[in-house]
Amino acid sequence: MPIASSLQKGLKVPVIAAPMFIVSGLELVTATCKAGVIGTFPTLNARSIEDLDTWMATIKADLADYDAANPESPSAVWGVNLIVHKSNTRLQEDIELVLKHQPPLVITSVGHPGDIVEKVHAYGGQVYHDVIHMYHAGKAASAGVDGIIAVCSGAGGHAGKLNPFAFIPELRATYPELSIILSGTLSNGAHIKAAEILGADFAYMGTRFIATKEANADEDYHRQIHENGSSDIIYTNKVSGIWGNFIKESLEMAGLDPETGDPLKDSPNFAPSQENSRGGGTKKAWKSIYSAGQGIALIEDSPTVKDLIEQMAAEYNA
Numbered sequence: 048m049p050i051a052s053s054l055q056k057g058l059k060v061p062v063i064a065a066p067m068f069i070v071s072g073l074e075l076v077t078a079t080c081k082a083g084v085i086g087t088f089p090t091l092n093a094r095s096i097e098d099l100d101t102w103m104a105t106i107k108a109d110l111a112d113y114d115a116a117n118p119e120s121p122s123a124v125w126g127v128n129l130i131v132h133k134s135n136t137r138l139q140e141d142i143e144l145v146l147k148h149q150p151p152l153v154i155t156s157v158g159h160p161g162d163i164v165e166k167v168h169a170y171g172g173q174v175y176h177d178v179i180h181m182y183h184a185g186k187a188a189s190a191g192v193d194g195i196i197a198v199c200s201g202a203g204g205h206a207g208k209l210n211p212f213a214f215i216p217e218l219r220a221t222y223p224e225l226s227i228i229l230s231g232t233l234s235n236g237a238h239i240k241a242a243e244i245l246g247a248d249f250a251y252m253g254t255r256f257i258a259t260k261e262a263n264a265d266e267d268y269h270r271q272i273h274e275n276g277s278s279d280i281i282y283t284n285k286v287s288g289i290w291g292n293f294i295k296e297s298l299e300m301a302g303l304d305p306e307t308g309d310p311l312k313d314s315p316n317f318a319p320s321q322e323n324s325r326g327g328g329t330k331k332a333w334k335s336i337y338s339a340g341q342g343i344a345l346i347e348d349s350p351t352v353k354d355l356i357e358q359m360a361a362e363y364n365a
């Protein structure tokens with residue numbers, strides 16, 4: 048299925064900058080949209096419900112100002128990510144703000160999209176749901192989502208285990224009426240083209256956007272992305288309780304076994320509170336135990352978002 052026309056506005060390449068806990072803030076989202084790629088953030092990155100209200104109002108106003116000043120080259124649209132798992136106690140309040148500010152794209156993850164789909168459709172928004180295998184894709188399709196994000200092997204964050212060469216064509220054939228989005232290890236313009244050839248409508252890129260000037264990521268996170276390769280990414284459920292990918296060096300620095308993520312009591316970096324809290328204490332999951340996808344192998348710089356997207360567009364068109 049082609050990309051819905053409401054999501055095509057201002058798009059320079061068929062890319063969504065994926066929502067990332069802590070990393071995706073206002074600056075990254077607005078810079079991404081202005082450069083011609085859909086910018087998104089997890090609603091929980093805004094500390095309080097009041098902050099979230101301000102964030103959404105700010106994004107809308109900033110992009111509207113940009114579009115007024117650049118009618119020839121308007122911004123791409125923005126989106127939010129709702130964690131629909133029952134552990135998210137703020138979900139209902141966040142949904143109310145989604146209905147108030149009406150982001151064109153709503154991405155649901157870690158659960159079932161449920162009645163969010165109907166509510167977002169009522170204002171003309173699109174809902175994409177992320178999945179790691181066919182079973183949950185079926186559930187999401189039954190709930191009426193517009194797109195399925197296939198979170199494949201090697202992705203940053205809570206990655207799946209399926210190879211995109213198998214998963215994308217299977218999704219494409221099973222759901223010809225839905226948008227299919229490929230997530231995992233995509234880092235350049237050739238990857239975007241490859242995703243399309245496989246049958247995806249959008250490339251979904253996380254880690255590549257961590258290494259940008261606008262990301263909310265500290266210097267050491269950038270360095271570890273630049274200096275490490277695909278074999279330095281460890282797939283473990285010991286950090287957050289769900290299987291995900293983390294940079295080996297950061298596991299080691301947190302006093303965790305760099306191969307498994309298990310706490311290492313005899314490590315000089317071990318903090319006692321990690322024993323029960325899977326990387327608590329001074330070294331925290333996501334904050335200083337860095338998540339990244341295997342695509343770090345191809346990332347050696349931290350340009351501005353604008354330069355990155357211009358470069359990827361040139362590679363994609365070439």
Ligand SMILES: Cc1cc2nc3c(=O)[nH]c(=O)nc-3n(C[C@H](O)[C@H](O)[C@H](O)COP(=O)(O)O)c2cc1C
Nearest residue numbers: 065067068089156202203204231232252253254340
């Ligand atoms: C640091 C980090 C945090 C993430 N946080 C979230 C999140 O809060 N919600 C979500 O749906 N996905 C999250 N993801 C997954 C991304 O949205 C996306 O699926 C993934 O980054 C794509 O793989 P790539 O990093 O190899 O490009 C996160 C990924 C990373 C690297």
